[in-house]
Amino acid sequence: MIPFILCFILFLIGIYGIITQKNLIKIIIGLAIMEYSVNLFLILIGYINGGTAPIITHYTSANASFVDPLPQALILTAIVIGLATTALLLALAIRLYRKYGTFDIRKINSLKG
């Protein structure tokens, strides 16, 4: 149970970063930390004690137990999508910096009504 709780704490740290930080780069880092913790949580669920990596070799015995390969196949997709969203966020941040000259979200306020 302890790995689940630690993974959950990592998720909460990501939320803490997003809410309290004023710097765009740090907000993006908080989002990425949340995404990592979710990926890790699904892999933690699929782990089996004494299981080996789900790869069949000549040395694999017939009744060997593998860890669950289905979450691994899904997270493989999610990691790459996470990279794409992070790159898009960083592009937005660099654009905002060119316009306002700062990463501070308190000074990026000319769209305020």
Place this chain on the structure above:
Amino acid sequence: MEIYLIIMLILMICGSLFSLHAKDLLSAVISYGIVGFGLVIAFLILQAPDLAIVQIVVEIITLVIMIAVLNNTTHQQEESRFHFSKMLYFAVVLIFAALFFIAFNKISPLLSSFGNHTTRMATPYMHGATVTGSANLVTGIVFGFRAYDTLGEATVLFTAVIGVLTILRLKGKKDE
């Protein structure tokens, strides 16, 4: 095995906390790297080598992009003074933490304890992977049974690349 995993997770938590509180943005990005590479080792401990390979590539690319962004802009950070709104944000964080903790307590009886998972969903896939003839069950599932996932992933990736190119284009409209 579990003790190594717990040590890696604690290292990741320390890295993320330092990353959010670093004075300089460059050191924040570097210590964000601790989280990503710690995740690589956690994947290796959890017997997921495919994910570890993908994660190490993705982490290096993310760090390179982040450092390139900081090189082209600034890595100084404005000092934030302590005032009332900070207390408000901290209260919001506490409320969120409490809500998530209640939700976690509700779902945690549904989870089997760590390491005692039963592969209910994956059993047909694992038998089917011998049909696909792939020695690696993960790639057997990804390309043999869930190819549309990869198609959707490619769509999202290309959309994001088009978005980045659109945002970072050098010439704007004429009236800018």
